[in-house]
Amino acid sequence: MLHVFKLGFAAFHVQDMQAMKKYYEDIAGFTLTETDKNGSAYFSTSTDHHNIVLIPSDRSGIHSFGFQYESEGSREEVIEHLKSLGIEASKAEDGHPVMKDVIAFQDPEGYSVRLFRETGETKKKGFKSAGIVPNKIGHLSVRVSDAKAQVEFYKKLGFDNTDWIEDFFGFMTCNRDHHVLNFFTSETKGMHHLALEMRNYQHLISTLDFLRLNGVNIVWGPSRHGAGHNIACYHYDPEGNLIELFTDGDVYIKELGIFDPRPWHKDFPQKPKVWKTDECLSLWGVDFEKALV
Template sequence: MIKVFRLGYVHFQTQNMERMLEYYTDVLGLTVTQQDSQTAYVSTSIDHHNIILEQSSESGVVGFGLQLVPEMSVAEAASELERMGLNGNVKTDPMPGVSELVEFKDIDGYTVQLFGEMELAAEGFKKTGVAPNKVGHLSLRVQDAKKSVEFYKQFGFTNTDWIEDFFGFMTCNRDHHVLNFATSDRKEMHHMALELRDYSHLIQSMDTLGRNGIRILWGPSRHGAGHNIATYHRDPDGNMIELFTDADIYVPELDMFEPRPWHENYPQKPRVWETEECMTRWGTAFEQSLV
């Protein structure tokens, strides 16, 4: 089985590189580590990149990169993909910061790249803008969330929670979720989430958005699945971006989450949530619907 341990980067195409770069650098406080006429590589802290922006005639998510566990090589991952009946394309020096990867399309046509190592090129966190800890998770609209959940189990992911039967959460480490999948009639990103340090950082970040004229769509409030305190807005291309903190920590050896005072159950284990009880545990009403 292929085993990954983190979401390395998310790849977007954009019709307006200038506006997107201004958002990711000036508003979010990320660092451009490398750029040419078509592509910009952006980092949250020390990785060469965690966001790829590619100039295009269309906007939206292209795919994402997952980092393999150190004991698995790209060649071994390629062999496993072949055994699984997937067409993996091994690439050497495919992008700055990554010397080798294997690329394939998942069951919904998203481009997935499995890589072993990434150069450390950025100097750390900026002192301006939001300056999040990391890209926390990626949420995708898919034809059938149940099928996507089963598909990604082949890469070492564990299903942690469900919203009814249409929204599945998955992790490959101790975060509550790294990927999640929403059954939909269209293929596109649902949202990308950036992890913040604490609630005061979340409030400071919302002030930053306000100063830049960026409207809050939803939140802040505490979700059910994951129990993260979250708020949502849109980037210049209309992609939905979540800023969150205080998410559940999964203990795979016990198939439970580290106890927190706001949990509904002790122990808190993976479960199926009703939509309304999952959206906000504070009972806050918002005009914008997320699902």
């Protein structure tokens, strides 16, 4: 009935629209595709109408996030299917121009989630030539009161649990990426980080030089994580949202229950497992000058 397969967008509350629009257009290298009557700005990596949404607000932080789905059923039938799973979903008619069959619900932690059948294409197709210019938004990490409960909820939507860091950090995917969502048990609520996928290590390193020349400081990395094995580094956007740049993440082969083997794996085959914190955050021994958890 329902196949969720792609992280489509992340939307943010924004206090300083000028600074954030400049960051996502000139630094991140997204393309501004539309500004609506309410002042919300929509940005695309390449072909989708939008992958980032900036919404004028009196506060900062995550507003909502959305996933693309396919289904043989109508939107109404998908909504009824979700309700049968205990998910109070409804039609969403506003806030995302050109998207089709948008469905809205809140997850158990109160995060606003959208499902959409079609994203709509931007007329300004293609990647920009300056900025970070990521392949895509790769994954989203959010703080929750109970990561285990959150993981069980997203399993209802067809997500797979790929790894854990002890019992407080759960990783989930809806495709072959190691994760498109992860949940961090915390005393506070909000986004932990948004990750942008780079093409390769050279793209990542050249981007770090670009960030330095444009006054953006790296708070940690680069280093290779344990869970996911992605090479990653982190910085903040103008409103304090933590942004990860990563490459070389694990590829999940669901049919085999393993990750596609890589020379840097410790286990052969590498399977979903529970990692210890000290073996997971940095396989290269890069110390955290500022804790990310």
